[in-house]
Each structure stands twice: as C-alpha cells, then as structure tokens.
Amino acid sequence: MMGPNMNKMLKQVQKMQAEMMRLQEELGNRTVEATAGGGAVKAVVNGKQELVALEIKPEAVDPEDVEMLTELVLTAVNSALNQSREMVTREMGKLTGGLNLPGLF
Template sequence: MYSMMGPNMNKMMKQVQKMQAEMMRMQEELGNRTVEATAGGGVVRAVANGKQELVSLEIKPEAVDPEDVEMLQDLILTAVNSALDQSREMVAAEMGKLTGGLNIPGLF
C-alpha cells in the first residue's frame, strides 16, 4: 500500500512546490503593481501597491483649509482606504487565477 502512495505523494509535493514558487513570483510582481484612488474631486490622491502599502500620497494646495482640517483628514482617509481596498481586490483577482478560484486562507 505504501508503495502505491509514494509516486502520488511525490507528484503532489512537486505541484505544491510549483504553486509556492508561482505564489512567490506573484507576490514580487504584485509588490511592483500599483492602484490609485482619489477623493474630493482629485484634490487628494493615494497610491498603494499589491502589498497593501501606501506608496504615494498627494494633496493639492486647494485641499488645505486651516479652518477645516477635519475635511482634509476625511479626504485622506477616504483616498487611502479606497486605494488599499483596490489593492486587496487586485491581489484577490490574481490569486484567484493561480488557485483556480479556491480560497486558501493565509496565503495573502
């Protein structure tokens, strides 16, 4: 019985190793890809990468009103959270291609 499982186990291990290598390549690639989100009609722009890291935040001077700092804070939060959401969606879409739609917890 054990000898029957040996070749299948080796084949499965090779498939797992191949998937791990592909996932590492994809993580590297996604780290270099970015998504962008804006708020306030474009006065605040946030850019995030596929590692859910904020890589750029631009605030146009007209967004800065010393009398209404709270609005600027809200615009920043909106843009950043939207960029991070888009980043997660991008990663999920790419992982779906790799895993054939299987949701494997803990991969990303």
C-alpha cells in the same frame, strides 16, 4: 514510502508555492490609486497594501477646515487599500483556480 501520486502532488505544491512567491513580488511592484474630493487628494497603494504615495493639491488645504482634509485623505487611502486587496485576491484566484487557501497573504 511515497507513491508516484504523492510525489506528483508534492511537485505541484512546490510549483504553486514558487508561482505564489513570484506573484507576491510582482504584486508588490504593482500599484493602484484612488482619489477623493474630485482629485484633490490622491493615494497610491502597492499590492502589499503599503501606501507608496499621497498627493494633496494646495486647494484641498484649508486651515479653517482640517477635518475635511482628514476625511479626504482617509477616503482616498481606504479606497486605494480596498482596490489593492481586490487586485491581490483576483490575481491569487487566477493562480489557485479559485481555491480558498487561507493564510497565504
């Protein structure tokens, strides 16, 4: 038999789960962007760590130096992914009050 405290705790957990689902959906719609090469390459990533856009300016494309373009793309994408993860961690921290809840993302 569950006492009133257990019932209250279960309701709080259910409320937090609903808030987390809402936040996950909201974060999936939010984006962050990062550039490399002085803006020659721009990567846009959403809160689900999905690359949603990649812009490469024509002047960044040098057939003689494909390696440089590759580095610029990797730098921009990895930077945007890091920003996205930081955004998710920050927003989840607001929701959980700093509790470390592994496995939620």
